Amino acid sequence: MHSFGYRANALLTFAVTILALMCAIASVSDNLNSPSPSSEIQILNINWFQKQPHGNDEVSLTMNITADLQSLFTWNTKQVFLFVAAEYATPKNALNQVSLWDAIIPAKEYAKFNLHTSNKYRFIDQGHNLRGKEFNLTLHWHVMPKTGKMFADKIVMSGYRLPEEYR
Amino acid sequence: MGWVGESVASVKSMKIRQSLSQFISLGMIVSSALIIWKGLIFITGSESPVVVVLSESMEPGFQRGDILFLHMSKDPIRAGEIVVFNIQGRDIPIVHRVIEVHERQKTREVDILTKGTETTIVKMTECCMLMASVGLKRQHVIGRAVGFLPYVGWMTIVMTEKPIVKYILIGALGLLVITSKD
Numbered sequence: 001m002h003s004f005g006y007r008a009n010a011l012l013t014f015a016v017t018i019l020a021l022m023c024a025i026a027s028v029s030d031n032l033n034s035p036s037p038s039s040e041i042q043i044l045n046i047n048w049f050q051k052q053p054h055g056n057d058e059v060s061l062t063m064n065i066t067a068d069l070q071s072l073f074t075w076n077t078k079q080v081f082l083f084v085a086a087e088y089a090t091p092k093n094a095l096n097q098v099s100l101w102d103a104i105i106p107a108k109e110y111a112k113f114n115l116h117t118s119n120k121y122r123f124i125d126q127g128h129n130l131r132g133k134e135f136n137l138t139l140h141w142h143v144m145p146k147t148g149k150m151f152a153d154k155i156v157m158s159g160y161r162l163p164e165e166y167r
Numbered sequence: 168m169g170w171v172g173e174s175v176a177s178v179k180s181m182k183i184r185q186s187l188s189q190f191i192s193l194g195m196i197v198s199s200a201l202i203i204w205k206g207l208i209f210i211t212g213s214e215s216p217v218v219v220v221l222s223e224s225m226e227p228g229f230q231r232g233d234i235l236f237l238h239m240s241k242d243p244i245r246a247g248e249i250v251v252f253n254i255q256g257r258d259i260p261i262v263h264r265v266i267e268v269h270e271r272q273k274t275r276e277v278d279i280l281t282k283g284t285e286t287t288i289v290k291m292t293e294c295c296m297l298m299a300s301v302g303l304k305r306q307h308v309i310g311r312a313v314g315f316l317p318y319v320g321w322m323t324i325v326m327t328e329k330p331i332v333k334y335i336l337i338g339a340l341g342l343l344v345i346t347s348k349d
Contacts, residue, residue: 092272095268096269121267140246147317149315150249150313150314150315152247
């Protein structure tokens, strides 16, 4: 009844139960945080805009991204994955989401920033529908917790338009 | 004579009862594990609801040995989600983030591009080529990650990489079950 094995087993079971409970509580406590992030993106320049040899439109652009995501961070936040996607509809596709830029924010002190960047990933359409196309720029974020449930949300910024002619 | 025969019979019946009850309790453990696993598959809709991260391709977000909980709902796949997918010719599921989505007007069929397909890490080249030839579609996706627990899966990694540990562990557990009196 009181052998070493039984005691070790009971201790291990208890420790694992408490650890699991603490993980669960940490994850649940994330729900108490109601973040209010803000962001603004300006397109400074269309660097070039062309039709690839096999017929898909490709754009290169320079953006200015301003964001304040400090309120996303809680004690259970490991990092925040951030990306900007261009979203638009074409006759062929009901929705196109193309990532232009992404970053990992490792800690709260880096969560307020302003930067200039050209697109990190290629902005290519499936087809040649980009001339004069209106599109949204969406700032998405995925909060990666130390443990538990992952959170994601976005800010949609509309009213961007590509030029009518290739350049 | 009668007394000896009686005691032999009683010992024999004890042995049978004991081993039967041990056999049943072992069966209970195995079947309850199976019930939990199948129940999770049913609830999450994903054919493997819990996966262990085996590669470093998602560093620093996920490290080797972390576990991910997957969910497979009817919701369309969107950019930014972390999906786990199986492609032919590879038996290990791959965990990557979606960076591009093109969804057709009528059929709602999607073309997906994940981060591994674009990154220039040498390790990923094999995977890139595979995906470029297959064209990643909805049917390759077995779930999207919704939850995360660190370190829990490292035992699995140890066991897959050093099979001897697995045999020793199974042997020890088996011995424990056989020799335990209750």
